[in-house]
Amino acid sequence: MTAFPRWLTLFSLLAVAAPVAAAPGDADFAKALLMKGVGFDTVKGRGKVPPYAAYLKSVLVAGGFADSDIAIEPVGEMANFHLVWKGSGKKPPLAIAGHMDVVEANPKDWVRDPFTAIEADGFVFGRGAGDNKFDVTMVVSTLIALKSQGFTPNRDIHLFLSGDEETEGVTAELQAKQAKAAGVELLLNSDGGGGGIDAAGKPIGYSLSAAEKTYADYQVTVTNAGGHSSRPTGTNAIAQLAAATTRLADYKFIPQINDITRASLIAQGRSTGGATGAAMLAFAANPRDAAAIAVLRAEPGLVGQIGTTCVPTLVSGGHAPNALPQKAVLTVNCRIFPGVKVETVRAELEKVVADPAVKVTTGQEWVSTPASPLRPDVMAAVTRAVAAARPGAVPVPAMDAGASDSVYYRALGIPSYGVSGMFMEEKDVFIHGLNERIPVAAIAPALVHWRVLITELAK
Numbered sequence: 385m386t387a388f389p390r391w392l393t394l395f396s397l398l399a400v401a402a403p404v405a406a407a408p409g410d411a412d413f414a415k416a417l418l419m420k421g422v423g424f425d426t427v428k429g430r431g432k433v434p435p436y437a438a439y440l441k442s443v444l445v446a447g448g449f450a451d452s453d454i455a456i457e458p459v460g461e462m463a464n465f466h467l468v469w470k471g472s473g474k475k476p477p478l479a480i481a482g483h484m485d486v487v488e489a490n491p492k493d494w495v496r497d498p499f500t501a502i503e504a505d506g507f508v509f510g511r512g513a514g515d516n517k518f519d520v521t522m523v524v525s526t527l528i529a530l531k532s533q534g535f536t537p538n539r540d541i542h543l544f545l546s547g548d549e550e551t552e553g554v555t556a557e558l559q560a561k562q563a564k565a566a567g568v569e570l571l572l573n574s575d576g577g578g579g580g581i582d583a584a585g586k587p588i589g590y591s592l593s594a595a596e597k598t599y600a601d602y603q604v605t606v607t608n609a610g611g612h613s614s615r616p617t618g619t620n621a622i623a624q625l626a627a628a629t630t631r632l633a634d635y636k637f638i639p640q641i642n643d644i645t646r647a648s649l650i651a652q653g654r655s656t657g658g659a660t661g662a663a664m665l666a667f668a669a670n671p672r673d674a675a676a677i678a679v680l681r682a683e684p685g686l687v688g689q690i691g692t693t694c695v696p697t698l699v700s701g702g703h704a705p706n707a708l709p710q711k712a713v714l715t716v717n718c719r720i721f722p723g724v725k726v727e728t729v730r731a732e733l734e735k736v737v738a739d740p741a742v743k744v745t746t747g748q749e750w751v752s753t754p755a756s757p758l759r760p761d762v763m764a765a766v767t768r769a770v771a772a773a774r775p776g777a778v779p780v781p782a783m784d785a786g787a788s789d790s791v792y793y794r795a796l797g798i799p800s801y802g803v804s805g806m807f808m809e810e811k812d813v814f815i816h817g818l819n820e821r822i823p824v825a826a827i828a829p830a831l832v833h834w835r836v837l838i839t840e841l842a843k
C-alpha cells in the first residue's frame with residue numbers, strides 16, 4: 385500500500401463530501417482547503433466565484449458556523465460573501481476582508497495548469513495560491529479553529545470576501561457600505577501587507593499597510609480639423625501631443641511625507657544603509673532635502689514613496705497615413721499621494737502641459753482616501769501576531785501604490801490595515817505573474833499570525 389500524504393487524504397475527502405471537520409486550524413487542513421480553492425478558476429467572466437463562495441460556506445458550516453451566519457449575494461456574475469460571527473458586543477464590530485477572484489493566467493505560458501493546485505519542491509503552485517486565496521484560506525481555517533475551540537469574540541467579526549477586486553471592485557464598494565451600516569470600526573485586509581524572509585527563512589521585515597495611493601488615469605487629448613497630408617498647416621495634433629508628453633514625462637511633483645511613510649522610511653533607511661539608506665533617513669527628517677530627494681527619485685522602488693508620480697502609459701493618434709491627424713490621445717497613469725485630490729492633479733497636469741490646445745481629462749471617479757491612523761490597538765495586535773508567527777519580526781507601517789479593496793472602506797471613514805499572514809522570499813513572489821506559488825512552510829506561521837491577530841483584537 386502506498387502511504388498517501390495526509391493532505392491528499394483530506395483533499396479527496398473534501399472533494400467527495402466538501403466540509404471536513406478534521407483538525408481545523410492545522411496546517412494540513414489549511415493546505416487542503418487552499419489547494420481545493422485554487423481549482424475554482426475565479427477569473428472574471430467564468431462564473432466560478434459563486435461556486436467558490438458556496439464551497440467556502442460549506443466548509444465554514446461544517447466547521448460549526450450556522451447556515452444563517454453566511455450570506456452569499458450575487459453581484460453580476462460575481463458574489464458578495466459575508467459572514468457575521470456574533471460576539472458579546474463589548475466592542476464595536478471589526479471586519480476582515482479578502483477577495484475570491486484571481487487575475488487571468490494563460491495555461492500555455494505556465495509550466496503547470498494554473499487552475500490545478502500542485503505541490504512540488506516545497507511550494508503550492510497555482511493562480512491565486514498567493515493572491516488572495518492564501519490568506520482567505522488562512523482566515524477561514526482560523527475562524528473555524530477558534531469557533532470549534534469555544535472562543536467567543538467580544539465584538540462581532542465580519543468576514544467580507546469580494547468577487548471582483550482584480551477588476552471593477554463593485555463588490556467591495558457594496559461591502560464597505562454594509563460594513564459601515566453594521567458599525568464596523570476597523571478593517572483587517574488580508575490582501576495587503578506581509579513579510580519577507582531571507583534564504584535561511586529568517587524574517588527580514590513585515591509591512592503593515594496603512595495607506596494607499598490613489599490610482600487614476602488621465603487622458604491628454606489634442607483635436608483639430610486635420611486635412612490632406614500634402615498640405616501641412618503648421619499645427620499637427622501628434623506633434624503637439626508629443627511636446628506635451630515630453631513636458632509631462634519630465635515633470636516632478638513636490639515631495640510629500642506622512643506618518644506612515646516617515647515610519648517606513650526610517651525603518652527601511654536603518655536596515656538599508658549606504659547612500660540610499662542615508663537619503664531615506666535624511667528625507668524622513670527633512671522632506672525638502674534636495675540631495676536626499678535626488679537619490680530617492682532615482683530609485684524606482686522608492687520614488688513612489690515620496691510623493692505623487694505620473695507617467696505616460698498609452699498613446700494613439702491619427703487615422704490615415706496620408707492625412708493630417710485630427711486627434712491624438714495620451715493616457716497618463718498617476719499614483720496620487722494620500723490626501724491629494726484627483727482634480728488637483730488633473731489641474732496640475734494641465735498647467736505642466738501649458739498649451740490651451742491640449743486638454744487633460746479623466747472619465748472616471750477614482751476613489752481617493754486618507755491614510756489610516758496607526759491605532760495603538762491594531763499596532764499592538766499586529767506586533768504580537770508577527771512576533772508569534774515569525775520570532776524577531778517587527779511590523780513597519782507602509783503605504784501601497786494602490787489599489788486594494790481597502791480604498792472603499794477608508795473612503796467611508798473605516799481605518800483599514802493590510803495585514804497578510806504571508807512571509808516569503810522576494811525571489812518566490814510571482815503574484816499576478818507566471819507560475820504563482822506559495823511556500824508550504826508559510827502556512828503554519830500564517831495560521832499563528834491570524835489566530836493571534838483575531839484573538840488579540842476580539843478577546
Ligand SMILES: [Zn+2]
Nearest residue numbers: 515516549575
Ligand atoms: Zn489581491
